Amino acid sequence: MIKTVLGRIVGDAADGIDPDQVSMEYTPTPDGRPDPGEIVWTWVAYEDDPSLGKDRPVLLVARAGEVLVGLMLTSQDHDRDAADEASFGRYWVDIGSGPWDAQGRPSEVRVDRLLSVDPAAVRREGAVLDRVRFDQVVDAVLAHR
DSSP, X not given: OOEEEEOOOTTSOOOOOOGGGOOOOOOOOSSSXXXXXXXXXXXXXXXXXXXXXXXXXXXXXXXXXXXXXXXXXXXXXXXXXXXXXXXXXXXXXXXXXXXXXXXXXOEEEESSEEEEEOGGGOOEEEEEOOHHHHHHHHHHHHHTO
């Protein structure tokens, strides 16, 4: 089951995202604005304490009205503890390395936790994820709905 989490929404509250109502799309556009298919940096609340969190890379996968829908990235390797992660309902997909990580570390995307991202809260664009890897991530999101 996908968990829906609200990112920090500047000056506003926001409703949760219904995963069944989100249409995943690949529409990166080099215009300086965040779009699905791009990896951006934004605030992500911690799951166990939403009043805390950190700035991290997020793969944008859809739009839901005025907000974007994203999936958080990590440079931690969860392949070795995949069974343990799955027992907690957490699922990860390897996407390799790219310019979103200044140290060139391989990244994984968490596919069971949809994040609501206010476009105004995006600190910077990191990169465009290629279509093949984007589609693999979307397939994994759909598999864990």
